Amino acid sequence: MSDTRILDKGTPPERFARGWHCLGLADSFGDGKPHRIEAFGGQLVVWQDTQGGLNVLDGYCRHMGGDLTQGTVKGDEIACPFHDWRWGGDGKCKAIPYARRVPLRARTQKYPTAIRNGQLLIWHDVEGSAADHDLLPPELPGVGTDEYTDWTWEVVPITDSHCRELIDNVVDMAHFYYVHFSFPTSFRNVFEGHQATQFMESKGRPDMTGGYGDAELFLKSEATYYGPSYMINWLDVDYKGFETEVILINCHIPTGPDSFTLQYGITVKKPEGIDDKTAAYISKKYAEMFGGGFLQDVHIWKNKVPVQNPLLCEEDGPVYQLRRWYEQFYVDRADVQPEMVDRFEFEVDTTKANEYWQEEVAQNLARKAADEKAADEAPTSTESDTPSVMTGT
Amino acid sequence: MASFVPTSADTLEDQRLYTSARLTDVACLDCLARVGVKKNSDHHTSIQWSREAREACPELSRRDGRGRDHHQGCPRLSASIESAVREGKVDIGAEDGY
Structure with missing residues (x-):
């Protein structure tokens, strides 16, 4: 064997x-x-x-x-x-x-x-x-009033993936570094009843732009699925010391056995002293940033295979328990087992991962600096870096 | 009707290994809740509640379950787990990478 x-x-x-x-x-x-x-x-x-x-x-x-x-x-x-x-x-x-x-x-x-x-x-x-x-998901206080910007809403059809791939992200600590270019410094999950929550604190990677990559971007994120397809994500964003409260709705409709329509919406609590036009602009920029994040995921999903038996390491989140929770929506009500809905809490140990990642990022930055120095010395015109999506807010 | 049906018997063993193996029974020092705990490292904690334990916890029962405090654990249970760890009742360490 x-x-x-x-x-x-x-x-x-x-x-x-x-x-x-x-x-x-x-x-x-x-x-x-x-x-x-x-x-x-x-x-x-x-x-x-x-x-x-x-x-x-x-x-x-x-x-x-x-x-x-x-x-x-x-x-x-x-x-x-x-x-x-x-x-x-x-x-x-x-x-x-x-x-x-x-x-x-x-x-x-x-x-x-x-x-x-x-x-x-x-x-x-x-x-x-x-x-x-x-x-039903809860009503969000203040949303729909003058306190918040109007929803920026996007619809993205996804083919060749079952929507469980999207759900799996709830527990996937490490992909935030590799796919979305951020360091998750704190990561926690709680599943109970029809709700599944991810709590995360992260900061952007200084060696990357795009996604959540940016040394000066700090996120505190609480994201809860209310049932199988509707997530409310409360985000406290600190960008260059400028704090913004963002609410992201991440929801989907399954369309076939391996396809779904992803929809996401962004609203931003209007910062004091900022006019509506600027607030709408900030909202649009965040929608672009998180939209870019989804596209990074989509690229992975489209090219991966489904896996029922993921092999886990110590730094991974509770994939099996999350799927056990998700199963409740796919069986008859009478067949929902206690363990699918019983409370479960999981705190991921991010300490080692962050040590390794800091080291890797430091190496990347050193290499980049050396490349730039070499480019400066060469007498050719240099292309400008792609600006960070957050620039201008 | 089952969904996401595994095609290998080994997958069922993986499911057991990752969800229910090595859970240590820990009793709350302040209420009647008893939960299953696994610690792969000092900073990692996995807590499996049962319905009975959940109903016994006055702290969690006070929350309505719909707000943003959903993810926060019960501080009394956390203290009880830390105490059990100090007393050597909960093994710390992962098996084969988990």
Whole structure:
């Protein structure tokens, strides 16, 4: 028998997670038109009714399978482009303009909705349970008022990755150094019930730009998943002594067995004495920075393989316990085991890792300085360094 | 219905090794909570609660669970674990890199 370790790629789940999923900013659906959202292996139609309420149904008409997202909003209903069947937000067919009556069985899949922090969320459960409003993410005090900037919102489709890759980041201390160019100096996880939290303090790497790389960038980050797909990340950012409170929403909708739509939003607490235009600019810059961070992750995800049996070292976070927590959303409610939801705490020892990393960074800086000196002595024109994304705030 | 099904029996052993092996029972000195503790080093701590332990902890019960204090541990339990470590009741060290 060989001692070679085998990667167990496992088989992906046959279902999509139970819980609240965010479809985007509520305002973006309020233009009187049907909107298409790819989700759960199919598509959804979203529209606003005359009362201002947002409705979400399966995207295909139960009559002959017409694409409701290409239909028309008529009154409170979405009308199918194929035969004008009118569907209400409650999932019932309200009218068939050419028919004597509507079949009693004319009901389609509707998704219960909720608005949180200016975003539209829907409840998804393959068991068809009633929406559990106790599991909604919390309202963020002050967000949506003049205290905070408007959301900067981005949508990024991801292919060739199961969304669990995104979840794994919750415990992945070391990737913050290698992928996002920061030193995590403190790193802690807590899982309990439907919540999974990462607490991290980090500073940017002085030998890198892009991502979170920057010697003068300090982050204190508390990030909690409320259910399988909606994370609130509170970030206290200190850049060159200028402190900013940033809130990042990191959420996703699974679209297929190995694809999902990543969405993220940024709002910034307006610093005192700064006009709205400048505050919006700061918000945009942070969105670019964290957006760049996601793209760094995406590149890794697209090129890696799934692994059921990660091999861990002492400096790694609790991947197995996080996945045990995540499993609760993929089994029937009756099959949720105590260990999936019992409280679990994990403090990563970052001391050794930081010693090694400081050494590596010092070497990189010395090499860079030597290169620059050599370049200065050579009589060629030098290209300017790519400016740090944070420059200008 | 299981999800993310492993295709190797060894994976199940890995799951046991990383989640439940080497947990030492530590009782809180201030309440009836008993938790499983693993320490791979002085600065590393892994704490596995049970429902019974969680309900016994007055400190955590005071929090509503929705706020930003979710990640903070119970200071009394931390002190109890430190005390157990001082008394040599909790082994410190990793096996085979973990």
